[in-house]
Amino acid sequence: MKIKEVEPIVLSGKEGGSATWASVAILVRVVTANGEVGYGEAVPTARPLQVVSAVKQVARSYVGREVEEVERNSWEWHRQDFYLARSFESTTAASAVDIASWDVLGKELGAPVHKLLGGPFRRKVRNYANGWYPDCVTPEDFASKAKEVVRMGYTALKFDPFGEYYDYLDERGLRQAVERVRAVREAVGDDVEILVEHHGRFNPNSAVMAARALEPFNPLFMEEPVHPENVEGMRKYRASTTVRVALGERILSLTEALDYLSQGLVDFLQIDLTNVGGVTQAVKVSHLAEAFGVEMAYHNAFGPVQNAVTLQLDAVVPNFLVQESFYDWFPQWKRDLIYDSTPVREGHSTVPDSPGIGVKVNEKLVEDLRVEPREVEFTEEPKWVVKGTWRGW
Numbered sequence: 177m178k179i180k181e182v183e184p185i186v187l188s189g190k191e192g193g194s195a196t197w198a199s200v201a202i203l204v205r206v207v208t209a210n211g212e213v214g215y216g217e218a219v220p221t222a223r224p225l226q227v228v229s230a231v232k233q234v235a236r237s238y239v240g241r242e243v244e245e246v247e248r249n250s251w252e253w254h255r256q257d258f259y260l261a262r263s264f265e266s267t268t269a270a271s272a273v274d275i276a277s278w279d280v281l282g283k284e285l286g287a288p289v290h291k292l293l294g295g296p297f298r299r300k301v302r303n304y305a306n307g308w309y310p311d312c313v314t315p316e317d318f319a320s321k322a323k324e325v326v327r328m329g330y331t332a333l334k335f336d337p338f339g340e341y342y343d344y345l346d347e348r349g350l351r352q353a354v355e356r357v358r359a360v361r362e363a364v365g366d367d368v369e370i371l372v373e374h375h376g377r378f379n380p381n382s383a384v385m386a387a388r389a390l391e392p393f394n395p396l397f398m399e400e401p402v403h404p405e406n407v408e409g410m411r412k413y414r415a416s417t418t419v420r421v422a423l424g425e426r427i428l429s430l431t432e433a434l435d436y437l438s439q440g441l442v443d444f445l446q447i448d449l450t451n452v453g454g455v456t457q458a459v460k461v462s463h464l465a466e467a468f469g470v471e472m473a474y475h476n477a478f479g480p481v482q483n484a485v486t487l488q489l490d491a492v493v494p495n496f497l498v499q500e501s502f503y504d505w506f507p508q509w510k511r512d513l514i515y516d517s518t519p520v521r522e523g524h525s526t527v528p529d530s531p532g533i534g535v536k537v538n539e540k541l542v543e544d545l546r547v548e549p550r551e552v553e554f555t556e557e558p559k560w561v562v563k564g565t566w567r568g569w
């Protein structure tokens with residue numbers, strides 16, 4: 177069926193999210209000529225205005241094409257755009273339209289996306305908690321919140337112990353990180369997995385020092401230890417450490433993923449369906465990773481549509497490890513945005529089985545929460561950190 181309309185929709189609720197950018201969501205609605213509707217989601221970051229206008233541009237390429245031809249449509253945008261694999265705005269816009277197309281496709285065929293991709297390898301998906309530590313500053317803060325997370329049933333949790341440090345980690349910064357990680361390890365015991373988020377903010381020397389200091393606490397992985405564009409730095413980190421590495425939330429294409437995989441720079445790949453090219457490209461990257469013996473831990477930090485479609489991929493990929501989840505720390509409006517909720521129970525989600533991405537969007541709430549996109553204000557605390565943690569003690 178032909179695509180009639182592609183519409184970007186920016187949403188915001190009064191209640192903020194665990195990070196500044198989590199208080200906004202960008203949905204993309206695809207409508208076909210016979211009135212079938214599908215939803216995708218794009219990444220807001222600090223550029224909602226630019227992403228919205230990128231969606232409008234991508235729409236020019238998709239409208240009038242057959243919604244089922246996801247591969248061809250994605251190829252066509254690549255051909256038109258010229259800068260696709262180097263533009264975050266372009267890839268996130270194209271990703272959202274691709275996800276919405278898969279949603280329509282599933283609805284047309286009466287099947288959830290995971291059935292179209294090879295069928296369920298698993299029906300329950302293990303999650304790790306993120307977003308659970310707003311306002312945690314001291315080791316005691318982290319320890320008591322971490323205990324709550326484990327009480328909720330999670331067996332893995334991620335956090336950033338580096339406070340306000342950026343680029344360079346001095347002795348004090350290193351000591352503070354060690355004390356926070358030690359406090360969490362002691363609070364959760366040896367059986368819970370600890371994932372150390374660096375948010376890609378260190379130079380290689382500092383990241384290597386952090387790896388040496390934190391390795392005794394047996395982290396499952398170190399996430400984005402160096403600035404993401406610093407591939408040489410990542411090589412140095414690999415040569416100087418024995419910790420396991422996760423990265424990938426800023427990878428924009430299959431070939432970029434191949435670079436990291438073929439150089440042996442990553443153990444767990446964290447591509448994000450909403451910026452790597454949607455379902456169509458994420459499937460390819462996941463199979464490529466399988467061939468390299470790398471497991472998938474998809475990045476999933478934005479909203480309920482991203483969460484639903486990511487669960488669809490978790491269901492089918494043999495080399496899946498664990499799913500990031502903010503679900504329990506979403507602002508309530510994000511959970512309410514979909515009718516069929518995807519709750520986390522005992523640290524696991526059940527893969528939604530309804531056609532398409534498996535959930536239905538509450539269109540009335542979409543209209544209530546719709547806002548005009550705006551530029552994002554800059555504050556001392558960057559918008560990508562969990563709120564209230566950009567401090568030392």
Ligand SMILES: O=C(O)[C@H](O)[C@@H](O)[C@H](O)[C@H](O)CO
Binds near residue numbers: 198307373475500562
């Ligand atoms: O791995 C992640 O989830 C990402 O690095 C980010 O998206 C941040 O953690 C998030 O912004 C914090 O709220």
Ligand SMILES: [Mg+2]
Binds near residue numbers: 373375399400425
């Ligand atoms: Mg991250």
